[in-house]
Amino acid sequence: MKIENLQKGIDQQDILQDINLTLKQGEIVGLIGRNGSGKTTFFRSLAGHYELDQGKIFINQEDIQINKILRQKIFYIDEQYNFLSNYSLNKLLFFYQHAYADFNKEKYLSLTKKNKLHPHLKYRAMSKGMQGLYKTILAICSNAEYLLLDEPLDGLDVIVKKNVLGILLEDVSENNRSIIISSHNLNELESIIDRALILKHTRIQLDYHLEALRENARKIQLVFKTKKVPTLVKENSQLLHFQGRVITAIFENYTEELQTLIQAEQPILFEELPLTLEDVFEANLANKNEVNSLGGVIL
Structure with a gap:
């Protein structure tokens, strides 16, 4: 994925400006910024929930604003406008199978069974930890090439957190997928990411490859x-x-x-x-x- 000169403002206020970025396959990237720095706006802009004020996003050198089918290569669940709550897991499986042409139903059924997520269970009846685990399962089973995860570990207990991280890391290793994760827990991020983007004053101010940072x-x-x-x-x-x-x-x-x-x-x-x-x-x-x-x- 290549992002060129992405700009987005809301209510006449600049939120993102001059965002230029290339995301490589198999890379886990941490998006770091203070509250209100624009992390969620960045995710919504990439996922197509917001129209860009300026700029382009390319996947495989194609503009996803022109070839909208390419948006199936991006997975994102917006926590603020989460539509999952009113539905059973069975119904959500139906939705996501139709939203993502390459959805891996076999893997979905295997992971939900293994984690005791019954298909007739309502999403809103699940604990926060189980909801986080379920969203991780949806993400990897979508078979999208780019997973945008906004605070995916927030509020999870140690056991569920370990399970979520295990599923994500195994999936990246097997499928060469790219993941962008935002989190306030930097100690957790540091243990899994390859690269850190620091978002400040509407721009990506710093782009660190952790291996080089540790070395230099x-x-x-x-x-x-x-x-x-x-x-x-x-x-x-x-x-x-x-x-x-x-x-x-x-x-x-x-x-x-x-x-x-x-x-x-x-x-x-x-x-x-x-x-x-x-x-x-x-x-x-x-x-x-x-x-x-x-x-x-x-x-």
């Missing part, structure tokens, strides 16, 4: 003799915390040469700490007031 970035805690932070540190890092003289920062392009230059500043403390996706999120999305609330100052 470092989280360092530093203390210098005075509160004055060396220019070298300011120019090559993103602040996480600054309390007293203790600086915790992320260096995204960390090299031996940079380490030597920092060491030349004779820090009293120089300690490498484990770097998490949550650290990256905080460094890129926290605003200045929030950093200051930690008792620090902006570098």
